[in-house]
Amino acid sequence: MSEVVWIDNQRMTFDNSVAHKLRRLADTAEATRTLSEGMRVTLKVNVPEEGYDYSLRPNFIRTLADVAWKATQARPNICDGQRLVDYWKRSLGNAFMEVASRIGYSSETLGGHFVINGGFSGDEGDLFSCGDDSELGGVEVGTAVCRSDALWVLSQVTLNPLFGLSGALYNGGFDCLSGRARTRVLDGLNPYMFNGERPSLEAQAIFRRRALESHLAVRTALEGRIFYVNYIWDVTPQPAYYPYSETPLLDNLGFMASHDPVALDAATLALIREKLPDRSRLPETGFKAVIAEAEQLGLGRPDTERVHLS
Amino acid sequence: MADNNCEPTKWTEMKAPVDGGRDTYQTKSWNPPKEKWGPFTEKGTPEVWFSEANATNWTESMICKAKDLFYEAKLNQCFKKGDEVAIKIHYGEYNRTAILRPEYIAAIVEEVKACGGHPYVVNDTTLSYHTHNSMAISQYQLEGAIRHGYTDATFGCPVLIADGYAGEDDYRVDIPEGLIIKETYIGRAIAEADAMIVLAHARGHTITMYGGVLKQLGIGCQSKRGKYITHLAHWGDPHDAIGWPKFTDQCPGKACDFHKLCDNSCPRSAHRVFENGKRWYPERCRLCYSCQVTCGFSGHAGIAFEEMYFPNAMIAHADAALGALKCFERGKVGYINHAIDIVPECDCFPWAGLAVCPDVGLFAGKDLIAVEMATLDAIDAAPISPGSVADEKELKPGDDKFREINGFSPRITMAAGAKIGLGTMKYKLNNYEPILNQENAAKWQVRPNAKKPTTVRLRDTFYRHDLATEVMPFKRIEYDKDWVWNEWKKYDPFKGETAD
Numbered sequence: 064m065s066e067v068v069w070i071d072n073q074r075m076t077f078d079n080s081v082a083h084k085l086r087r088l089a090d091t092a093e094a095t096r097t098l099s100e101g102m103r104v105t106l107k108v109n110v111p112e113e114g115y116d117y118s119l120r121p122n123f124i125r126t127l128a129d130v131a132w133k134a135t136q137a138r139p140n141i142c143d144g145q146r147l148v149d150y151w152k153r154s155l156g157n158a159f160m161e162v163a164s165r166i167g168y169s170s171e172t173l174g175g176h177f178v179i180n181g182g183f184s185g186d187e188g189d190l191f192s193c194g195d196d197s198e199l200g201g202v203e204v205g206t207a208v209c210r211s212d213a214l215w216v217l218s219q220v221t222l223n224p225l226f227g228l229s230g231a232l233y234n235g236g237f238d239c240l241s242g243r244a245r246t247r248v249l250d251g252l253n254p255y256m257f258n259g260e261r262p263s264l265e266a267q268a269i270f271r272r273r274a275l276e277s278h279l280a281v282r283t284a285l286e287g288r289i290f291y292v293n294y295i296w297d298v299t300p301q302p303a304y305y306p307y308s309e310t311p312l313l314d315n316l317g318f319m320a321s322h323d324p325v326a327l328d329a330a331t332l333a334l335i336r337e338k339l340p341d342r343s344r345l346p347e348t349g350f351k352a353v354i355a356e357a358e359q360l361g362l363g364r365p366d367t368e369r370v371h372l373s
Numbered sequence: 374m375a376d377n378n379c380e381p382t383k384w385t386e387m388k389a390p391v392d393g394g395r396d397t398y399q400t401k402s403w404n405p406p407k408e409k410w411g412p413f414t415e416k417g418t419p420e421v422w423f424s425e426a427n428a429t430n431w432t433e434s435m436i437c438k439a440k441d442l443f444y445e446a447k448l449n450q451c452f453k454k455g456d457e458v459a460i461k462i463h464y465g466e467y468n469r470t471a472i473l474r475p476e477y478i479a480a481i482v483e484e485v486k487a488c489g490g491h492p493y494v495v496n497d498t499t500l501s502y503h504t505h506n507s508m509a510i511s512q513y514q515l516e517g518a519i520r521h522g523y524t525d526a527t528f529g530c531p532v533l534i535a536d537g538y539a540g541e542d543d544y545r546v547d548i549p550e551g552l553i554i555k556e557t558y559i560g561r562a563i564a565e566a567d568a569m570i571v572l573a574h575a576r577g578h579t580i581t582m583y584g585g586v587l588k589q590l591g592i593g594c595q596s597k598r599g600k601y602i603t604h605l606a607h608w609g610d611p612h613d614a615i616g617w618p619k620f621t622d623q624c625p626g627k628a629c630d631f632h633k634l635c636d637n638s639c640p641r642s643a644h645r646v647f648e649n650g651k652r653w654y655p656e657r658c659r660l661c662y663s664c665q666v667t668c669g670f671s672g673h674a675g676i677a678f679e680e681m682y683f684p685n686a687m688i689a690h691a692d693a694a695l696g697a698l699k700c701f702e703r704g705k706v707g708y709i710n711h712a713i714d715i716v717p718e719c720d721c722f723p724w725a726g727l728a729v730c731p732d733v734g735l736f737a738g739k740d741l742i743a744v745e746m747a748t749l750d751a752i753d754a755a756p757i758s759p760g761s762v763a764d765e766k767e768l769k770p771g772d773d774k775f776r777e778i779n780g781f782s783p784r785i786t787m788a789a790g791a792k793i794g795l796g797t798m799k800y801k802l803n804n805y806e807p808i809l810n811q812e813n814a815a816k817w818q819v820r821p822n823a824k825k826p827t828t829v830r831l832r833d834t835f836y837r838h839d840l841a842t843e844v845m846p847f848k849r850i851e852y853d854k855d856w857v858w859n860e861w862k863k864y865d866p867f868k869g870e871t872a873d
């Protein structure tokens with residue numbers, strides 16, 4: 064059974080603000096237990112597409128960047144890869160940085176070096192094995208992630224039309240790959256289902272399997288030194304890589320953290336289901352099957368011991 | 374006293390320089406050259422615009438003149454509205470002070486934006502030039518850039534590393550025209566731009582003798598792989614050819630105070646100190662310069678360059694510059710040389726020597742070699758700065774300064790560049806002097822298009838709220854005309870005598 068720490072967004076006071084809560088979360092979940100002085104830590108975040116208006120506030124990221132900085136005495140990297148396809152015909156690295164700048168994401172505001180995972184082109188990466196039994200064989204993990212000593216996956220939880228839920232498993236796996244590798248994993252699937260047309264269940268299942276195998280490659284690259292935080296904050300029906308979003312599904316529930324991505328996403332899904340006022344707003348995503356497959360691949364355990372802080 | 378014998382290294386045991394993955398990796402160019410690439414000048418003498426350093430009024434500010442030259446030299450025509458425009462600069466080594474001030478870069482970014490371009494500022498990572506180099510790792514390079522004031526906020530556009538997080542985000546470009554090197558690797562943020570404006574700090578360089586806009590293309594645009602090629606790594610046999618460091622019998626071994634620093638200088642552990650010298654493992658060496666420069670920086674000559682290295686490296690970097698130019702259509706690259714703080718060494722040095730001559734000014738144009746030649750000629754004609762290395766060597770105006778200071782004439786590079794199609798060595802110099810009038814005074818100010826200049830805006834403010842009057846009268850001594858005219862002379866070492 065893996066431990067998942069949940070800190071809700073209740074009882075806000077002058078000494079229990081969001082920043083205080085995030086620091087307590089990191090402390091209770093032992094975020095820094097694998098870190099030591101001089102290590103290069105990368106924080107993988109979700110930089111939204113232009114038009115997506117519910118991205119995480121910079122200080123939500125900065126608070127944890129400061130924790131990593133303190134533990135290593137070195138400035139962390141903060142990164143994300145470029146978008147899946149050239150939706151706005153502006154997928155170059157400079158456009159990515161301009162969009163990030165508009166929402167206040169910069170090295171100065173985020174408290175670390177804000178870089179593009181995979182470089183200007185998004186294609187800079189190293190090949191890592193997904194395991195002997197994998198369908199993919201191996202995938203290229205973006206350089207900002209794979210050249211680090213440790214990885215913190217800071218995910219804004221949203222629904223995801225392909226994967227079911229954007230959280231630790233998606234953000235710490237498929238989303239850490241170089242652009243070329245992601246194109247290969249997608250294998251022709253259109254990640255932008257603006258017209259509501261979804262891929263067949265078969266195609267979706269293949270993608271999910273490959274995306275989970277990608278997570279194995281990331282874990283190999285980091286030799287297991289990965290820590291996950293799910294921000295259950297502005298849980299929108301569309302993921303951050305969409306160029307728009309409808310309003311969030313439910314009130315903000317706080318933050319969850321764990322060293323086990325399967326346990327974390329399972330606990331996140333359970334909490335959302337528990338707190339969702341209108342169950343009809345949560346479409347059947349099949350994400351439980353994703354969690355089961357992730358367990359089968361050895362990415363973690365879905366049975367969780369939830370520690371609740373407030 | 375140490376016995377300075379150098380133990381024979383293993384180079385003779387090497388069958389070939391290296392068993393690489395050449396045959397299976399990048400067998401063809403990833404980024405075929407643009408169809409219409411080529412030197413800007415097809416016939417006749419190219420024009421170069423020049424504006425001298427110095428200013429006495431609004432219009433003569435160096436920043437204002439840089440903006441004027443941008444238009445005079447028609448650099449605004451290098452790109453179309455909506456084009457992605459790379460602004461290539463050198464980010465400068467950590468602790469370096471003689472670098473371009475951020476204002477010069479911001480000024481051009483502003484004009485590229487004003488003309489409808491999408492600018493972004495770029496530089497590639499370097500190789501490990503010495504033990505404490507900051508520019509070889511993208512994260513460290515950006516830390517240094519921020520310290521120099523090179524940020525998104527100061528420039529008003531993204532500040533990027535052109536060859537990615539690890540220095541491997543690059544394109545291979547074939548250069549069959551090259552005199553020495555036949556391929557190079559260009560950072561993708563440069564290779565994928567629609568146009569490029571190159572802003573160079575014109576000054577000396579220890580390897581290429583001089584560094585200006587050509588150096589920005591010939592080394593600055595190259596990714597790590599491109600830099601290895603341009604360094605001529607592994608060219609010839611390890612024991613006597615220029616593609617390798619030269620381990621001399623001058624190394625005192627462990628008796629050297631810097632031997633730990635020296636051992637740490639190699640990112641591939643290709644040499645180790647022993648009692649009386651260095652042991653070298655050439656099969657690990659890639660010629661990054663780190664051991665040679667670290668040895669030289671610490672005042673020693675144990676690891677040096679092979680004879681005739683420098684002029685060949687100069688030709689090679691002209692070849693490499695052509696590789697960068699081939700990523701753009703003809704006329705899509707513009708150049709400005711800033712002959713300011715003309716120090717003897719490169720911006721990748723972690724210090725700055727005294728300038729060899731007073732500031733000269735700005736040179737702009739679209740012909741790479743012409744801009745360089747105009748800059749070099751003007752620097753050579755300039756007076757010698759007292760206390761500088763040029764002064765120590767008793768140089769005179771008109772001498773080939775960087776030849777005398779660094780060893781070879783930079784014109785070797787220019788002649789090689791002209792031969793392979795980088796540009797033209799002849800040039801017509803247009804001396805630009807701004808005219809002082811109301812329009813020009815207002816043109817490049819903080820709110821150039823404002824209907825109300827600063828004072829008129831303040832007039833509105835003071836009309837509503839006169840901050841001085843409300844605290845008047847100010848507390849001062851009684852006004853005494855005799856005191857005002859004479860009292861200050863008591864504090865003046867010249868007792869009030871005015872200067873002629």
